[in-house]
Amino acid sequence: MPDVIAYQREPLSLRYYPESWANRADDEICAFVQRQIDDQAGAPRPRFQLAITLAESGALIDNCGIRIKPGGPGEIRGHPLGPANAWEADIGYELAPAHWGRGYATEAARAIVAFGFRELGLHRISATCIADNEGSARVLKRAGLRLEGRLRENEHFRGRWWDTLVYAVLAHEWEAAPLRGERPA
Numbered sequence: 001m002p003d004v005i006a007y008q009r010e011p012l013s014l015r016y017y018p019e020s021w022a023n024r025a026d027d028e029i030c031a032f033v034q035r036q037i038d039d040q041a042g043a044p045r046p047r048f049q050l051a052i053t054l055a056e057s058g059a060l061i062d063n064c065g066i067r068i069k070p071g072g073p074g075e076i077r078g079h080p081l082g083p084a085n086a087w088e089a090d091i092g093y094e095l096a097p098a099h100w101g102r103g104y105a106t107e108a109a110r111a112i113v114a115f116g117f118r119e120l121g122l123h124r125i126s127a128t129c130i131a132d133n134e135g136s137a138r139v140l141k142r143a144g145l146r147l148e149g150r151l152r153e154n155e156h157f158r159g160r161w162w163d164t165l166v167y168a169v170l171a172h173e174w175e176a177a178p179l180r181g182e183r184p185a
């Protein structure tokens with residue numbers, strides 16, 4: 001848990017997040033982790049928030065996740081996730097700054113997208129990022145997501161307005177050009 005609290009407090013990692021998220025107390029961070037653990041018992045499981053560890057040492061270097069969107073416009077009969085209309089999920093990732101620039105976020109994003117299509121049977125995987133967060137936008141592109149739009153000044157935190165980029169990839173697009181979870185060159 002100390003490692004999680006440390007990375008959840010990294011100011012550099014949190015510069016595109018609201019202050020309320022950055023300033024959470026230890027017990028709020030513990031409750032956040034507990035929710036991820038509790039999610040494991042969900043049937044169907046609504047969220048997979050997973051640790052990212054180094055293959056060589058097993059060291060925890062942060063987390064990534066895929067969250068199934070609740071509800072939807074119509075039930076898909078026979079869908080493996082049941083009648084939850086759960087055909088879309090969004091993804092996210094965070095990496096401790098000491099490990100930036102080595103392709104790890106791209107590797108994690110590709111793996112979680114592959115998991116969403118192969119194991120969860122999703123139709124669409126999307127993600128949003130603050131437009132100024134160039135690294136995150138780059139990761140989404142490298143994971144095969146396409147830019148769908150820019151929401152202008154739809155977020156307000158840290159004393160200013162921020163634009164948000166929306167990215168997504170559809171199952172048939174990914175099947176045509178699957179990007180595996182391997183480390184990018």
Ligand SMILES: CC(C)(COP(=O)(O)OP(=O)(O)OC[C@H]1O[C@@H](n2cnc3c(N)ncnc32)[C@H](O)[C@@H]1OP(=O)(O)O)[C@@H](O)C(=O)NCCC(=O)NCCS
Nearest residue numbers: 013093094095100101102103104105106129134135136138
């Ligand atoms: C965004 C983040 C996940 C990128 O992680 P990373 O492991 O450094 O990313 P990668 O090494 O896989 O880099 C992917 C690409 O982004 C580029 N990139 C990474 N950080 C960048 C930055 N700050 N500015 C511009 N480009 C950047 C890399 O050069 C690479 O580009 P390439 O495709 O031309 O080689 C990481 O900076 C982070 O955890 N930030 C804080 C949390 C966060 O913002 N999460 C996303 C919320 S939407």
